[in-house]
Amino acid sequence: MAEYKLYYFNAKGRAEIIRLIFAAAGQKYEDIRFEREQWPEYKQKAPLGQAPFLEVNLNGNTFKLGQSVTIARYVARKFNLAGKGEEEQAEVEMYGDQVSDFLNELVKVHFEKDETRQNELRKKFHEEILPNTLKTLDGKIAHNGSGYLVASGLTWADLFLVNILEWLGDKKEAALANFANLKALDEKVRSHSRIAEWLEKRPKTEM
Incomplete structure (x- = not known):
């Protein structure tokens, strides 16, 4: 079973669409929020050096994805919210x-x-x-x-x-x-x- 961690500032901003998809799907995930001064620490983990980014742990393998709309599309496809x-x-x-x-x-x-x-x-x-x-x-x-x-x-x-x-x-x-x-x-x-x-x-x- 996949485990999801979403990283973003303590704001709705560009991450909120992803949170809404998880909510609509009833999917559990870690909503990891940080303040502006903490960003340098998290930036090192971001695949493109930008937030938001998603970390997916699947069968022991970690997959990271950046760009909010790309993440939204990926998550929506996973949970049947991308159209038929x-x-x-x-x-x-x-x-x-x-x-x-x-x-x-x-x-x-x-x-x-x-x-x-x-x-x-x-x-x-x-x-x-x-x-x-x-x-x-x-x-x-x-x-x-x-x-x-x-x-x-x-x-x-x-x-x-x-x-x-x-x-x-x-x-x-x-x-x-x-x-x-x-x-x-x-x-x-x-x-x-x-x-x-x-x-x-x-x-x-x-x-």
């Missing part, structure tokens, strides 16, 4: 990459140091990137009829989307107001018994 069949799995990965692009735009706004440039990026994000992305994904959910991004049901792409929508904070409700399918997906995922349990018990952190 090669075509649908490719579709799930397409949506996952779209959410990644969306996240990168959001991060770009957050970390911009120049105030003028940050205001420009924020304006573009809220007036163009956010509504266009949500409109596209809302339409996909409406089209397939399952209430999720793909026809077979819940996948890691849904978890990733719900996770990143949370990054909008108090702007999320307004952002979803005109997208009934996305709002329903968000509510459905968050009320999933295992996910709801994780959301309730997870450590309270700023990010």
Whole structure:
């Protein structure tokens, strides 16, 4: 039986999608968190010198994996949260990459140091990137009829989307107001018994 150890800072950040997959699957793992000042110690163990990273012990052999979305895809395949069949799995990965692009735009706004440039990026994000992305994904959910991004049901792409929508904070409700399918997906995922349990018990952190 495989044993999983997930290493990341004491934050939701880019590791939360992986934690959500483990939660949805009901899979036990070690959620190893550390503070910023402890990172040099853990960095030596990371396969790419980055966090998060996953350590898998399988029959006495240790396997390490970096890059959050790569880890998410790997874990999702292990626990049947990656879609059914090669075509649908490719579709799930397409949506996952779209959410990644969306996240990168959001991060770009957050970390911009120049105030003028940050205001420009924020304006573009809220007036163009956010509504266009949500409109596209809302339409996909409406089209397939399952209430999720793909026809077979819940996948890691849904978890990733719900996770990143949370990054909008108090702007999320307004952002979803005109997208009934996305709002329903968000509510459905968050009320999933295992996910709801994780959301309730997870450590309270700023990010």
